[in-house]
Amino acid sequence: MSEVESFFKSAFSVDNVIFGFDGGDLKVLLIQRGAAPYRGKWALPGDLVYPNEDLDTAAERVLEQLTGLRGVYLEQVKAFGAVDRHPLGRVITIAYYSLIKIDDYAVTPASFAQSARWHDFAHIGELAFDHNEILETCLKQLKHKVRMAPVGFELLPPKFTLTELQQLYESILETELDKRNFRKKILSMNLLIDLNEVQEGVAHRPAKLYQFDRVKYEQFVGEGFTFDV
Amino acid sequence: MSEVESFFKSAFSVDNVIFGFDGGDLKVLLIQRGAAPYRGKWALPGDLVYPNEDLDTAAERVLEQLTGLRGVYLEQVKAFGAVDRHPLGRVITIAYYSLIKIDDYAVTPASFAQSARWHDFAHIGELAFDHNEILETCLKQLKHKVRMAPVGFELLPPKFTLTELQQLYESILETELDKRNFRKKILSMNLLIDLNEVQEGVAHRPAKLYQFDRVKYEQFVGEGFTFDV
Numbered sequence: 001m002s003e004v005e006s007f008f009k010s011a012f013s014v015d016n017v018i019f020g021f022d023g024g025d026l027k028v029l030l031i032q033r034g035a036a037p038y039r040g041k042w043a044l045p046g047d048l049v050y051p052n053e054d055l056d057t058a059a060e061r062v063l064e065q066l067t068g069l070r071g072v073y074l075e076q077v078k079a080f081g082a083v084d085r086h087p088l089g090r091v092i093t094i095a096y097y098s099l100i101k102i103d104d105y106a107v108t109p110a111s112f113a114q115s116a117r118w119h120d121f122a123h124i125g126e127l128a129f130d131h132n133e134i135l136e137t138c139l140k141q142l143k144h145k146v147r148m149a150p151v152g153f154e155l156l157p158p159k160f161t162l163t164e165l166q167q168l169y170e171s172i173l174e175t176e177l178d179k180r181n182f183r184k185k186i187l188s189m190n191l192l193i194d195l196n197e198v199q200e201g202v203a204h205r206p207a208k209l210y211q212f213d214r215v216k217y218e219q220f221v222g223e224g225f226t227f228d229v
Numbered sequence: 230m231s232e233v234e235s236f237f238k239s240a241f242s243v244d245n246v247i248f249g250f251d252g253g254d255l256k257v258l259l260i261q262r263g264a265a266p267y268r269g270k271w272a273l274p275g276d277l278v279y280p281n282e283d284l285d286t287a288a289e290r291v292l293e294q295l296t297g298l299r300g301v302y303l304e305q306v307k308a309f310g311a312v313d314r315h316p317l318g319r320v321i322t323i324a325y326y327s328l329i330k331i332d333d334y335a336v337t338p339a340s341f342a343q344s345a346r347w348h349d350f351a352h353i354g355e356l357a358f359d360h361n362e363i364l365e366t367c368l369k370q371l372k373h374k375v376r377m378a379p380v381g382f383e384l385l386p387p388k389f390t391l392t393e394l395q396q397l398y399e400s401i402l403e404t405e406l407d408k409r410n411f412r413k414k415i416l417s418m419n420l421l422i423d424l425n426e427v428q429e430g431v432a433h434r435p436a437k438l439y440q441f442d443r444v445k446y447e448q449f450v451g452e453g454f455t456f457d458v
Contacts, residue, residue, distance in 0.1 A: 011236040
């Protein structure tokens with residue numbers, strides 16, 4: 001065996017941190033593993049990458065197998081490659097995160113999972129592999145992203161109130177924000193379109209509804225956006 | 230051979246985008262490959278990762294072999310894993326970038342390189358593998374970083390002028406900045422310590438010298454920094 005051949009003994013996988021928002025809390029989709037290693041443990045949805053499959057394609061496949069959704073926002077975050085992170089051999093995993101609206105789909109456990117369920121961040125125990133570390137890293141990345149690009153298009157319904165938008169920011173940043181400051185900042189960006197409509201069927205005084213200005217939103221995703229909260 | 234074993238046939242590598250600043254221009258350190266594939270082509274310094282080596286350790290090894298420097302700023306940027314990116318088989322590479330002062334060391338080509346040299350961004354031709362794409366991605370990441378954290382500690386001499394700091398920002402962002410605005414912004418952050426000294430041995434009117442406030446700098450690296458230019 002040549003020296004180079006001795007390097008070709010690794011496998012690699014993708015793991016997806018799928019963030020969802022139900023209007024109140026930020027959640028993460030976890031699966032209960034149906035196969036060894038760590039059978040029965042909760043874990044991030046992920047899979048080994050096929051020899052002829054690109055990384056992004058593999059991440060999209062895992063997401064689609066689990067949620068039935070295509071064309072969802074997915075972003076590569078980091079490669080995790082500690083020598084002993086996988087009991088079967090050297091496996092480097094590439095972590096992705098995605099953002100989806102929780103009511104967009106029904107969770108169907110894929111072949112690699114016994115069951116799949118949304119979890120609150122407050123109630124996540126010890127996950128399989130190094131998945132707690134991966135989850136932490138992706139959450140940090142999401143918090144960072146909130147400061148650098150508008151967020152919400154993927155997580156909120158098409159029409160939403162300023163309170164719902166603020167709740168989204170608060171649940172991502174895990175902190176309470178001042179209502180007046182938040183509104184002043186977000187409105188000054190001209191990112192929102194005032195629909196001149198109000199909520200229907202609510203017990204309290206109905207709040208105004210907004211939608212994102214798609215063109216402005218896309219521009220901000222490119223650059224020039226900073227949201228200091 | 231079991232189904233799982235068929236996945237353990239990949240190799241992985243690290244590639245380092247080493248940015249340097251010589252006081253005027255931002256440069257990148259490239260090596261001329263000494264071995265197949267792409268022998269003789271310019272490429273990013275990188276190497277296959279040993280079976281018992283962590284990713285960060287491998288990136289540090291490549292950097293040290295090439296520059297003799299340890300403890301240098303290194304940040305993982307992205308994994309590149311297109312199916313056909315390497316002629317010898319499936320090789321996923323993890324890209325890192327680092328920032329160093331050009332006069333900190335002498336370039337010593339490592340075993341995997343014929344020669345190593347600093348290159349201007351304006352004069353980079355076609356590199357080996359997908360290294361042009363990796364370089365682009367890392368440069369974009371550096372431009373992003375400039376907005377989110379102070380930069381310069383690793384790239385400037387201990388004492389520097391505001392003009393030198395502005396040149397650093399301009400060379401990273403590839404754009405000219407308004408002198409008055411730049412100074413106003415950077416000074417309002419209380420990030421710099423006025424040394425009450427001026428340049429020596431210059432033909433023009435000597436400029437004031439500054440150094441970074443290390444404590445403030447480290448705080449900003451953590452969070453709360455935004456530099457809109």
